[in-house]
Amino acid sequence: MAGRWIEHWDPEDETFWQQKGRPVARRNLWFSVLSEHIGFSVWSLWSVMVLFMGPEYGIDPAGKFFLISTATLVGAIVRVPYTFAVARFGGRNWTVFSALSLLVPTAVAFAVMEPGTSYGTFVAVAALAGIGGGNFASSMTNINAFFPLREKGWALGLNAGGGNIGVPVVQLIGLLVIGTAGATHPRIVLGVYVPLIVVAALCAARYMDNLAPVRNDTGAAKQAVREAHTWIMAVLYVGTFGSFIGFSFAFGLVLQTQFGRTPLQAASLTFIGPLLGSLIRPLGGRLADRHGGARITLWNFAAMAAATGVVVYASGAESLPVFLVGFISLFVLSGLGNGSTFKMIPGIFHAKAVSRGLRGEEAAAEGRRLSGAAMGLIGAVGAIGGLAINLAFRQSFQTSGAGTAAFWSFLAFYAVCSALTWAVYLRRPVTAPAKAPLGFAEV
Known part of the structure; x- marks a missing residue:
């Protein structure tokens, strides 16, 4: 696929940005959102x-948690090669390929989704669905290169938020099918997505571009791996995105298993949290643009710990209304934190470039190349956090029949994330030399 290549790209140049860059960047953003949205679904x-x-499938709640954990794990793993694929093949070219590849897990699930299929087959097909998680990493790496530093929080938040909405949308489609056709027609959900996948691929081929300056930069990946801030931010992203995707996958099962909801009752509630968390993600990026990502992230983790305390209380008291308030608050806060943490990444690497003596476009370009590589690694580790959440639920329900023990572990982790954010990025922010425009406190 030859593709369309843009040879010169300098979004930090205000004249270039206003005259040429902005409309091209925004066009690529909108169609990136579409493809990533389908990937998340x-x-x-x-x-x-x-x-x-239902019971005719012969799979207990622990087995169902393992199915969604399998999809989560594969999605986390493939984010690493998907990140580097943008530099190797071009953002447009890879978006077309990765969109079309979604036909495989969708078609295979359509073929096997019926009682009598072996559990091992279901596990294998759930693993195939994990490739949809990789679209996030390639999309974020690609869009990061299009926008200037001052607008990255908004652009990355919008890109990721639009993609994240794929979670509640597929859950809403599931609700519609269960409410109309009944809980015995899962193939209708799968059939809806085949034409949507084709549309996303065609739109990417027609309207997106490849950026030549980000091609074949293998050194950036090696540098990002050696950078301590990559792994610190990965831990924080486990707390935000790991929570969002882990809770999104598990919410319906928790409602069915702990509160005895029917499939229709669970489906009627499941989409609300992921929808709100997705919609608020761009706001998290925008707040981080204005007030500093580290500050927003710190307060966000403190609020997530408080919301988890509400869920622990409700779980012990078996109060569904209080549980829903606390759990949906966790979705909203995880979405807000997703935006603020991802805003921190380009700011950190730009500040590091300036601290090494780089200036102007040279520093901006260095920040873009390293942050683009780091985003894939951070996104992969963050998705593994979703796996940890699903496994924690599985163990908690196996041992006690409730999710309370899992929620206690989440509360402890949010406290660790709060302390880490404060200690590294706010307590003694490492600032660049006097001429540097940005210190870590403002990331």
Whole structure:
């Protein structure tokens, strides 16, 4: 695929940005959102499919949690090669390919989704759906290169938020099918996505571009791996995105298992949290643009710990209304934190470039190349956080029949993330030399 290549790209140059860069960047952003949105829906398919799996499937709640955990794990792993694929093949070219590849897990699930299929087959098909999680990493790496530093929080938040909405959308489609056709027709959900996948691929081929300056930069990946801030931010992203995707996949099962909701009752509530968390993600990026990502992230983790305390209380008291208030608050806060943490990444690497003596476009270009590589690694580790959440739920329900123990572990982790954010980025912010425009306190 030859593709369309843009040879010169300098978004930090205000004249270039206003005259040429902005419309091109925004066009690529909108169609990146579309492809990533479909990717998230495919990745989330099994959070919906398990709602259709009644007693006739012979799978207990622990087995269902393992299915969604499998999709989460594969989605985390493929984010690493998907990140580097943008530099190797071009953002447009890879978006077309990665969109079309979603036909595989969707079609295979359509073929096997019925009682009598072996559990091992379901696990394998759930693993295939994990490739949808990789679209996020390539999309974020690609869009990061299009926008200037001052607008990255908004652009990355919008890109990721539009993609994240794929989770509640597929859950809403599942609700519609269960409410109309009944819980015995999961293939209708899968059939909806085949034409949507084709449309996303065609739109990417027609309207997106490749950026030549970000091609074949293997050194950036090696540098990002050696940079301590990559792994610190990965831990923080486990707390935000790991929570969002882990809770999104598990919410319906928790409602069914702990509160005895029927598939229709669970589906009617499941989409609310992911929808609100997705919609608020751009606001998290915008707040970080204005007030500093580290500050927003710190307060956000403190609020997530408080919301988890509400959920722990409600879980012990078996109060569904209080549980829903606390759990949906966690979705909203995880979405807000997703935006603020991802805004921090380009700011950190730009500040590091300036601290090494680089200035102007040279510093901006260095920040873009390193942050683009780091985003894939951070996104992969963050998605593994979703796996940890699903496994924690599985263990908690296996041992006690409730999710209370899992929520206590989440509360402790949010406290660790708060302390880490404060200690590294706010307590003694490492600032660049006097001429530097940005210190870590403002990331």
